[in-house]
Amino acid sequence: MTVQLEDVTVHFGRTCALEGFDLSVAAGETVALLGPSGSGKSTALKAVAGFVRPTRGRIRLGGNDVTDLPPARRGIGVVVQQYALFPHLRVADNVAFGLRAARKPRAEVARRVGEMLEMVGMTAYGRRFPRELSGGQQQRVAIARALAIQPSVLLLDEPLAALDAQLRADMLGELQKLRREVPDIAIVYVTHDQSEALALADRIAVMRDARLVDIAPAAELYAAPPSAFTASFLGGANLLPVSVDDGEVKVAGTVIPGLKPAEGKNLLCIRPHAIRLEAPGAAGLAGRVVGAQWRGAVNQVTCVVDGLADVVVRVDVPADRRVPELGAGVVMVLPGGACSLVPVGVG
């Protein structure tokens, strides 16, 4: 079922939590709302669920205006960060809750609960209480409960935030599986974790200060970010000031070969993994190393560029390559094909 937010604005007293927000999620599509803390992601999701009332704008599900309907009548599955299982109910009864509330026949409830527990790999845990489960197991039950009512819309608000790295990876796998098994479901997934958004979403909506900044297919946003904010928020791109001289783009006076100038005032955007470090004398941006952090598969080396004050460039050096020493002179090679220009000040 399609989810549409049309020009939705939400105020809490004097705080504007969401401003003129437009979003349309198709049946079978997953859209991630990604943005820093306080940017309005949860508010957008709560407006769809019916937990907050828009000050302005309309919410439509499958084309029907549900702005004035209470949450229970919207037929939506919701999973929030703090699993919120009923502590006094066993796992199976938690999953059955929505079905019983809808007065489904007993046999159907039992069958559906069985199917859902199997889907999330929790069949053996039906008689346990939530307190007898790990965080990841509780979260899986929460997802089973949300899906038991066969919602055509699933809203997930930071569903993996409380889990450790291993469990998060497992749950991401479960969610990907769920998308294959329930192909028509529309999913809105709130997160501030870009790796979750990239792994799950067909499209990513980047939010900042109660507004939508950019929305596009995940791969497109990553490869060619339309704004400086999205470039740095998604994938931590480097943003460098440029000058244009005689049809050539330059950083600190050095030509970036293969990069064509664009209209307006721009910054050069390049991902840390796309920059190569060479010894002084090579063709590229001269500078020196000011820091290095080991990140497992890569060392993230930070460099300053000669002639550019206040700009630090992050370079991912694969773990099997030598990391230049702190203070060493280096040349940063920026392949033109890995560079793009993003407008200054947009987003």
Ligand SMILES: Nc1ncnc2c1ncn2[C@@H]1O[C@H](COP(=O)(O)OP(=O)(O)OP(=O)(O)O)[C@@H](O)[C@H]1O
């Ligand atoms: N019930 C509320 N009453 C008052 N202000 C609120 C309420 N809920 C949210 N806000 C404010 O609205 C703004 C947006 O909040 P929201 O929870 O939507 O952000 P978020 O992007 O989901 O953040 P986070 O990632 O931290 O959960 C924030 O400034 C927040 O303080």
